[in-house]
Amino acid sequence: MHVIEIKQMSKKFKNYRDKSNTLKERLLKIRKNDSKEHWVLQNINLTISKGECVALIGRNGSGKSTLLKLMTKILYPNKGEVIVKGRVSSLLELGAGFHPDFTGRENIYMNASVLGLLKREIDERMEAIIKFSELKEYIDQPVRIYSSGMYMRLAFSIAISIQPDVMLIDEVLAVGDAAFQNKCINKIEELKTKGTTIVIVAHNGGIIEKLCDRAIWLSDGEIMDDGNPRMVNMKYMQALSERENARLLEEEAELAQLEKNNRIEYPSTKASELSPRVGNRKVEITAVKLMDDRKVCRKDFRTGTSMSILIEYKVNEAFEEVSFGIGFFTSENICCYATNTKIDRFTIKELGSRGVISCEFSELSLLPGTYMLDVAVLHPNKNEPYDYLSKQFNFQVSSDVKDEGIARLKHHWAVEVIS
Ligand SMILES: Nc1ncnc2c1ncn2[C@@H]1O[C@H](COP(=O)(O)OP(=O)(O)O)[C@@H](O)[C@H]1O
Ligand SMILES: [Mg+2]
Structure with missing residues (x-):
């Protein structure tokens, strides 16, 4: 079926x-039809069977x-049909459907009744919902003080409480901690059975292979592919890295062009303030790659996940000592973090004639935004770059958590009621 x-x-x-700024501009623009249409889904044909x-x-x-x-019927198609049978429960954007000033408990009543439960049914399930959410005393606090992880717990607990025929889950599980994520996955498996x-x-x-x-x-x-999770995911990963490689090749070609056009200067001041690439190239950077923990090259990362910077180099001439450095900058050119192998006391005994040096950030602390990268190989004691590439590479960081700033600092909240 x-x-x-x-x-x-x-x-x-x-x-x-x-984006017109003044009222006058906006009023004038209404007459012109300056909105562009954009097809985001095209001729989708798909059937999914029960279970x-x-x-x-x-x-x-x-x-x-x-x-x-x-599928949730929050949106309607412009062409064709979407038919979904049975009781649908969905976990889409985080916090959607919650009223910030109401407590967790009050939101359970509101949400569950929207999902079709009667007050009596909600009362019967209330304890189970609260228990699954692990929100304990927070359940009687307004949800505006909840973290995104807590929102997710509440939303997930409500969504499963209605015993849905169809459960639709967007990328929300990732905001929970590992233990809760596991609990959700077990629950999803139970729903499946x-x-x-x-x-x-x-x-x-x-998750894709275990669960789906x-x-x-x-x-x-x-739809590019539809079938066995392992095979489809492999093809997707392959396409991602091919796309990334094509982009890297393009970038390398651009760099080569840049090299031709730029006379290589010897910097007397901070290299990053000068041309995009400087240095005597005794040691030369031949490629820079950003990889996730699955060794897939990418330009988009999520806060808290692993990012490795791989610097491929070539030794052209005898050199004295060497230090490799990296720096992250915001699009406003604020240095978020910079370090090098000398600062980190990482000794490099030998470089050979070619090789790769890598630096892994096991938990990237940068908050959402576009960041630019400086990559350099320098003499550790003299202000003498062998090769310094400034802001030639960029990457994006995204996150479902809504904290603000440049970096997530480790922290811990506590409350002590005095009277
Ligand atoms: N409400 C909206 N109005 C206009 N464009 C939208 C809206 N929602 C999504 N889009 C656009 O539709 C495309 C698909 O978005 P989305 O479905 O969110 O992608 P995904 O979940 O795969 O990241 C994107 O180009 C996005 O900018
Ligand atoms: Mg999305």
């Missing part, structure tokens, strides 16, 4: 590109969340 059926479905959004657990994978912006919203149909957006290959019977890969609003 098909629980979800999508037929020749397309969805478009309007992009309002022009299937399907992973949705694909890059940011490929249309995964939009597809889930169409009870015949619930599940569609989950996932990035973690382990099937994976669907979306790319720019189209």
